[in-house]
Amino acid sequence: MSKMRNKIQSQKFILVGITIVLLFTGCMINGQFLRPANVANILITASLLGFVASGQTLVVLSGNDGLDLSVGGVMSLGAVVAYIIMDGSDGKLLKAFFIVLFVGAVVGLFNAVGVVFAEIPALVMTLAVSNALTSVQQLITGGNPTGAPSPAASRIATSKVAAFLPWLTVIWIALTFAMYLLLTRSTYGKRLYAVGSNERAAVLSGIQSGRIRIYTYMICGVLSAFAGFWLCAYNEVIYVNAGASYVMPSVAAVVIGGTSIAGGRGSYMGTAAGTVILTVISSLLVMMDTNEAGKYMMNGVILLVLLVIYTRHPKIRQ
Amino acid sequence: MKWLEGKLGYVLLAGALVINICLQGIGFFTADSIGALFGSNLPLLLAALAQTVIMAAGGIDISIGNTIALANGIIIVCLNAYGMSFSGSSLAAIAAGTGVGLVNGIIIACFRVPPLLVTFAMSTFIKGLALMILPKPGGNVPTEVYRTYGGTIFMIPTALVILIVVVVFLVLAGRFRITNHMTAIGSNERNAYVSGVRVELVKVTAYAAGGAIAALSGVCLTALTATGDVRNGESFALQSIAAVIIGGMLGSGKWKNYILGAVSGALFLAVINNIVFYAFSYVSVNYPEMQISTYYQQLFSNFIIIFGLMSAALAERRNRRRGR
Numbered sequence: 001m002s003k004m005r006n007k008i009q010s011q012k013f014i015l016v017g018i019t020i021v022l023l024f025t026g027c028m029i030n031g032q033f034l035r036p037a038n039v040a041n042i043l044i045t046a047s048l049l050g051f052v053a054s055g056q057t058l059v060v061l062s063g064n065d066g067l068d069l070s071v072g073g074v075m076s077l078g079a080v081v082a083y084i085i086m087d088g089s090d091g092k093l094l095k096a097f098f099i100v101l102f103v104g105a106v107v108g109l110f111n112a113v114g115v116v117f118a119e120i121p122a123l124v125m126t127l128a129v130s131n132a133l134t135s136v137q138q139l140i141t142g143g144n145p146t147g148a149p150s151p152a153a154s155r156i157a158t159s160k161v162a163a164f165l166p167w168l169t170v171i172w173i174a175l176t177f178a179m180y181l182l183l184t185r186s187t188y189g190k191r192l193y194a195v196g197s198n199e200r201a202a203v204l205s206g207i208q209s210g211r212i213r214i215y216t217y218m219i220c221g222v223l224s225a226f227a228g229f230w231l232c233a234y235n236e237v238i239y240v241n242a243g244a245s246y247v248m249p250s251v252a253a254v255v256i257g258g259t260s261i262a263g264g265r266g267s268y269m270g271t272a273a274g275t276v277i278l279t280v281i282s283s284l285l286v287m288m289d290t291n292e293a294g295k296y297m298m299n300g301v302i303l304l305v306l307l308v309i310y311t312r313h314p315k316i317r318q
Numbered sequence: 319m320k321w322l323e324g325k326l327g328y329v330l331l332a333g334a335l336v337i338n339i340c341l342q343g344i345g346f347f348t349a350d351s352i353g354a355l356f357g358s359n360l361p362l363l364l365a366a367l368a369q370t371v372i373m374a375a376g377g378i379d380i381s382i383g384n385t386i387a388l389a390n391g392i393i394i395v396c397l398n399a400y401g402m403s404f405s406g407s408s409l410a411a412i413a414a415g416t417g418v419g420l421v422n423g424i425i426i427a428c429f430r431v432p433p434l435l436v437t438f439a440m441s442t443f444i445k446g447l448a449l450m451i452l453p454k455p456g457g458n459v460p461t462e463v464y465r466t467y468g469g470t471i472f473m474i475p476t477a478l479v480i481l482i483v484v485v486v487f488l489v490l491a492g493r494f495r496i497t498n499h500m501t502a503i504g505s506n507e508r509n510a511y512v513s514g515v516r517v518e519l520v521k522v523t524a525y526a527a528g529g530a531i532a533a534l535s536g537v538c539l540t541a542l543t544a545t546g547d548v549r550n551g552e553s554f555a556l557q558s559i560a561a562v563i564i565g566g567m568l569g570s571g572k573w574k575n576y577i578l579g580a581v582s583g584a585l586f587l588a589v590i591n592n593i594v595f596y597a598f599s600y601v602s603v604n605y606p607e608m609q610i611s612t613y614y615q616q617l618f619s620n621f622i623i624i625f626g627l628m629s630a631a632l633a634e635r636r637n638r639r640r641g642r
Binding site: 065067114118119120121123124125127128129131132134135136138139142143248251255261292293294295296297298299300301303304307308 | 378380425429431432434435436438439440441442443444445446447449450453553555556559560563611613614616617620621623624627628631632634635
């Protein structure tokens, strides 16, 4: 047990170390890198990714090869729905917000039906749902969304508390705290870890593992939709599948953060650190004028290296 | 109903075929219609075969979609920029596909990282590579290539001939020792290891073979579309996995069943697309006042894939409960 704790501790130091090295590299390449405006931009992108990655963390923790590839689809759908309903008026802000969260919960429930009841591999089910969500978006928008975020929402999403601290990041910090409480202090959190690390033992000690899984997918859906709402508020203009680029980083952030892909071990703090690292890397790549192809390749290589470092299984003969 | 067990893929396919024939009428049996069905869906069928080779060995490969796209890009660039022949560029593409499979296999087998995540990361990398090779859609292939692909050999559609050759080859490959070892690993890796199977080597072979078949699928896709576009390969990943699961043979542990299951699952998906297409054109011809967006077609096929997956998974679970 102490060995494992040591491993997690050292992992935290590695994460902090990587972040510092990255920031330093950024300064070396371009002196403007740590300007407050740039830091604020990085933090806003990190916050949006952080919302998505929080749901992903829960799903991965639930074990049984849990993975939600529909987060991008739910995020895009949430953004499109918020965009259409708000239609530039403050009066519809709350209505839009709650409808978006409800939509996220419904998609999460749908995922859960496939994964928990029909026992389709989570990856396959969520990928299929993700494809279906693309058609749903095209259907409700006719391929070209019209609308606008409400001014109040976009003011919150784009304004800053201090020169380098955007309001979105304050929301993210609050969410991080909430996730911390949820995972360490609540019954749900304890049960989630139990189900993730050993489902049979959890069931034998009276936990309804299916129910916990269903909740997990629904919470993940709600959090992704929440991210979609803020994506809409921040971006002003929304297109179909605007959130698709968040799927792969959300998985990467969870893996970098040290959450075991087999489930039952890990924390949201790690994911948050992973989120920051990924965002800094991608902003470095933007700064170095990497084109789209280079960005994909870099992301792939980074994830591969991290996977080889973090997620190795023991040898068969052990 | 006992004889139906484990044959859900065939049942679904037969049902879909009947509906298709009802909608399309006797025209379904013409050589043109069957040729078009196989011609436009051969890439999917081959992708499903690639996936089933890997899934037989207990793995999964999400990068198949982008491997197909990469093969497409390589062929177009070799043809147009380097002036190579079609067969030469196809060989280059297949070599690249095998290379991708080898990298996947080595990372998965030797570093023991979960296949899902490795191929997911590789998929992103290959997408970047394909975009670097062919940044913008375009290019063309010689006329005789797509003429041959869309034509017939001895009255049989070329695509069907290719499919039969590949399936026969794969079924015969079931006699090799290495395919036995693959299914052994797929059933229980630990037992296979204890019985002396060289797990690493066999896994790497499975991924390399899968990559090669996926690249072959890319060759067929290039001959079908006659142009290069590396952005539309991704959907093959899900469809190939869905085809293998709908085929319903994953629990059988028999090599031949894996291959035939994958073919029937992929054909089911192909026929479903046909059905949805004919149903919608039927409605729009007979009730012109109803405006139906084409997006409904996609949504409809997506949902049928999901329900196919659910029924296959439920059937398999029922078999498992009975202790099979």
